[in-house]
Amino acid sequence: MTTSALPQLDGRIFLSEAGLETDLVFHHDIDLPEFASFPLLESPSGRATLHDYFQAVIGIARRDGTGVVLETPTWRANPDWGQRLGYDDAGLDEVNRDAVAFLAALRFENPDVPFVISGNLGPRGDGYVVDDAMSAERAADYHAAQIWSFVRAGVDLVTALTLNYTAEAIGIVRAAREADVAAVISFTVETDGALPSGQRLGDAIDEVDRATDRGAAYFMVNCAHPTHFASVLAASGPWNRVRGVRANASCKSHQELDDATELDRGNEVELAEEYADLARLLPNLAVAGGCCGTDLAHLDAISRTLASAHIGATSDGELR
Template sequence: MTPQLPQLAGGLFLTDGGLETTLIFHDRIDLPLFAAFVLLKDEVGRATLRRYYRRYLEIAATEGLGFVLEAPTWRASPDWAGRLGMTPGELELYNRDAIRLLQELKAEWEGRLPRIVVSGCVGPRGDGYDPGEVMTADEARAYHGPQIATYAAAGADMIGAITMTNLPEAIGVVRAARDAGLPVAISFTVETDGRLPTGQTLRGAIETVDAATGDAPAYYMVNCAHPTHFAGVLDARASWTKRIAGLRANASRRSHQELNDAPDLDDGDPVELGREHAELLRRHGHIRVLGGCCGTDHRHVAALGRACVAVEA
């Protein structure tokens, strides 16, 4: 029996924005392979991460909202670590230290925020835009299991599987989280037509994972897509839509291919993004967790937080 998550008990929660794009384009930090977790290697890097998270925690405190602290570990899995020249033991230390950093922040801020949740972030084995060679669910369970077990041992409250591109990998992550006794949120990335990169519909993806795991995910999310890419496929009357409790949208309306090819950062319009989230919340009151993905930063999260608090009032 996995523990119940406070973000499902009512009230809005914020999370952070596009960590990697913020560090690369705003802070001018070289992140090899988009691996933000490498900043944990020294105090200078850890201080950078603390500053990053504190900016978002301040926004949540101002609005009186809960917060999901998502670990900077989207790339901290074996294949990516191997490409970075890391041993399995070194990778385990990075994943453990990521949770410890978030726990320190939680202790620092829990008197100012109503509720704070520490989430161990799991990213895809392949690219976040392209599923590449798809594993079986059993292979995915074995691949992601050690990382998830490390999060459980370090005291994470949950698992956040971000930018999932295909169903067997999502199913494997859910089963590995269940093995570790942690609740898990599965966040799918979608293309401009609202479908996964594999062509699977969002409805089909959620219903398939639920059927394969006995409705095991605590909830689902959509990330790495602009609201205009997926708002039209959400059916407010459908039970599968009500399983979506979180959004981490891109700032840009560009497709994944356009984003991948662009030399610049398209950060869109934060105020407009806030209005689009508020409209989504009016139609889908089951959405509880709001943050950003590619191109977003504290300005976007502040804007959507203000807009969505007004809807809740």
């Protein structure tokens, strides 16, 4: 699907899911080795859990008259993380294709809700720490197999979540272009609003756009609390390119979250109000969801708040 054909860019704010993995671990007591949810697709009970979760997200979107951009549960389904979990290249190809088919079946069950299937790419390494950084060329080669698995299964676009340096993002956009599929790049930031690499968010977006001739469909921010980056968005920057937010529930830093033994849910009402503030700073906001610590209650509050405030972008990027 080309960028111009993506229905989430038609003026409504579509929903994505909340923090799937933390929800499964802390609210469903499901063990996720290496924080990977894709192995759940291999059992009837796991598939039922994922089905119910995604169906609940769809239900919220239906109530509030919008659509969904749902990510395949494949954030860890790349070669490095897959190898740790016992998956070879053929096994990863199978699970990535199956993840797209799983969401396609959900779309068939819900024909009344605009439904975009996104193939979810995670970082090669730790999303919070820049370790063993790749060149853009190496990143394109590394992520190409997963992108092609998604494309051959009929995905609408691919989204790379929790990226922390630009070369990996550039490589993903280039690999997606080779596969003729739209790509979304989502950076994570630290409490100062800069990427874990130390680069400022606006500079990172500009660098990726220059290196790819604006090849990304749009950019997002995920796995950070709104208070970590709202002040950045309030200053000048390429924020017309930021069309999605999936924030954490907690104000804690990445290191504090890594060290935590209990879930910090924050406050869903306050988080929803912060999303409304972010929407006023982002003229083209198109996708809203959650990340670590958020659950369906957070997503419900975010959707209600945005819908009741009639916040959304028109086709020319002006807020309604």
